[in-house]
Amino acid sequence: MSLKSFFAIPFAKLATKQVKKWAKKPHETQEKVFQYLISEGCKTAFGKDHDFVSINTYEDFKKRVKVNDYEGLRPYVDRIVAGEENVLWKGKPIYFAKTSGTTSGAKYIPITKESMPTHIKAARNALLFYIAEKKDASFVNGKMIFLQGSPVLENKNGINLGRLSGIVAHYVPSYLLKNRLPSWETNCIEDWDTKVDKIVEETLPEDMSVISGIPSWVQMYFEKLIEKTGKPISEIFPNFNFFIYGGVNFEPYKNKFESLIGKKVDYIELYPASEGFIAYQDTQTEKGMLLQLDSGIFYEFIPASEFFDENPTRISLKDVQLGVNYVIILNTTAGLWGYNIGDTVEFTSLKPYRIKVSGRIKHFISAFGEHVIGKEVEKALNDAIIGTSTTISEFTVAPQVNPDSGLPYHEWFIEFENEPEDLEKLASKIDASMQAQNIYYLDLIDGKILRQLVIRKVKRGGFHEYMKSIGKFGGQNKIPQLSDNRKIADVLQNFLKE
Template sequence: MGVKAWLSKPLAAYVHKKHQSWIQNPVEAQQSVFESIIKTAQHTAFGRDHHFSEIKTHADFVEAVPVRDYEGLVAYFNRVKEGEQNILWPGKPLYLAKTSGTTSGTKYIPITKDSIPNHINGAKDALLSYIHETGNSSFLDGKMIFLSGSPVLEQVGGIHTGRLSGIANHHVPGYLRTNQLPSYETNCIEDWETKLDQIIEETIDENMTLISGIPPWVQMYFDKLMQQTGKQIKDIFPNFSLFVYGGVNFEPYRKKLFESIGREVDSVETFPASEGFFAYQNEQHDRGLLLLLNSGIFFEFIPTDEYFNEKPTRLTIGEVEVGVNYALVVSSNAGLWGYSIGDTVKFTSVKPYKLIVSGRIKHYISAFGEHVIGEEVEKAMQRTMQKYPMVELVEFTVAPYVSQDKGQSFHEWLVEFSIAPANEEAFAKELNAQLQKLNTYYDDLITGRILADLKIRALPQGTFRHYMKSQGKLGGQNKVPRLSNDRKLAEGLIESADALNTNKN
């Protein structure tokens, strides 16, 4: 056993013991975070506008600070981007995490001196928790790969700005730097295919023991390794023992990923976002993620069926129940206040508080980490039809198609035309280009060849009506979701289309 692996075990035990204080006293831990962030931010522009000096209780906070998403707080975020100080949090942020937005386009989420430990310690503690539970620390003696975005940062308002994974790359502990792959120079390569080729060159002959990344990107790495060597991953990296992932639902990828490896390996799921590192899996037998209640983030939970109410119920940690879907709302030492991150969660346990990510508060597709929302597909279709004015459509929806065999995955657009395009291939190409312009994550996946270009499945006229009728949802205020993160709706429409074609014949 190497020095790093040996030293990690007492450190893991120490961190585990330290965490028990807030795990066993969750309500008190959250109250302490609440009081601290309100007091610290009371003299900021946001704090003055919302009378933080008068807030004593959660009820006061609810009265003073409404729930808002990025667009609702964009005026404050823009002031931060312009270099103003003391807007959402004292001083200026250390970083702005650049991420795909919705109506405001690209989002710029502040990361402050006080909030950066949440991101760094969350990832570190996830590994230490695994070591404490399993006793496996040998992966620290080998090479570890973190498939991430470029660490090259730009300046926005005098603030270092880039993708969260690139920012985090600057904070990898020094004792792990010698183990980390790929090299900094390779990580800076923007073109994914070029970068992947270089990553393979740097790792193929190394003792890789930990691999971390979003599952579809890791799968592409595995595919190219197997293509180049003719071997399974277990034969290329015999000491590979831990897979760390987050960002998308792992289940669609699990079977193919482990088939590529050739055996089961331990895995740790994490729940990171630009807005904070929220939770991680701390037990191998339990898929629930431990919610970090003492890390500078104050959590609120809105029952999803109340989310769009004028004044929804906003619950604190001591008030949530197992099995209920909640919209996640955060306030933090990054300067986020009553901020709806868009995710929904469901608690699997309250002793301790563990949850799973159950979806998004609005319809979306993020089967591959792209975070495409309804507004984006609406705009993409609208702009495409402006270039093809003769085309008319009745209805459409979008679903992910996850390839389990050969070929790439893609977005499938199920479209019922009343007047179809003369050249469907050209129409689909334009539609794909428009969606790339609207969503930077989707563009990354397309240009990186993680996803193939979208495909259109033209449905016979009457398909959507037939489907809605079969579901007892024809008429009234019932609407077909513009997009979904699974194949349930798509398969229902395909069955309806087949039924219509059968009747015609």
């Protein structure tokens, strides 16, 4: 055992003990965060515009600050981009995390000296919880990789600008630098195909112990490794025993991953966003991710079923319930106030507070009033393929409102790794799960408004070709798994299997 792995275990026990301390006092912890945010927010232009000095309670806050998306805060962000100080948070941000918006073009999410450490600490603690639970830190002696965007940063009026994953790359602890792959030069390659080929070249001779990234892009990396060697991942990297991921529900990809790896491995799910590191999986024995209550974020929640109402219910942590689909709202030490990041979550535990990401509030299908959400299509697909040899690489769902003949239907675009023996049978099983989960969908089927869903087989590599065609190939880009329009579906018609 190396000194590094030897000392990692007591360090992990200490860190997890500190986390459990605030997790046992969730409402007190959130109240402290709330009071700190308001006291600091008083000094900002936003705070003055919204009368923060008169805010004493959460009820006061709700009366003064409405729920915002990026467009709602954009006038303030534009002032920061132009060089103004003390706008949303004291001073200036140290970074802008650049993300793409559907209506806003490029979005510049501020990261401050107060918020940046919470990203690093949460990622570190996720690993430490794993070490503490397993009582094994041997993986720290091997090589680790995170498939991420380029760490090359631009400058925007004196503030560094880049993708979150590229910014975080500058904060790898010194004791892990020798273990970190790929090389800095390779990480800076912008073209994703070229980058993955170079990563394969650099990692093949190494003892990889930890691999991390969005599943669809890690899958591409695994496939290139297997193509080059003819061996499963478990033979290429015998000491690779756990995979870290975030950004999507992993269940539909799990069978495919285990077939590529050639053995079962542990998984750690993370919930990082440019706006804040929200949650991470703290145990291998329970579902959900531990909500980060002590990371400079005060959380609010709105039932997704009410979100588009004129006066939706808006609550703090103490009033949430199990099994309800909520839109998550953030207030942060980066100066985001009443900020809707667009995600929906569901609580899997209230002691401690654990969540799972259930979808995107804008990613749903309700062309006929069915209100289908992400977690429903993901569960339906998983229900249908579980216990079979069918594996999938990627999928997305869209409504077909004006078919050439017959009733309208939901159209499922699926790229199979192992195809089902009977495509119609698979469609029936998926449809049965959808009807069991969603009463509105069932009523539409029974009422002959919709007919059973239709599966379109996307050719091998078709989703990657689609992402290239829209300029979003690689890095942290991911395809929505459902949408209420035909924008994606119509383009995917060009990538179907003949």
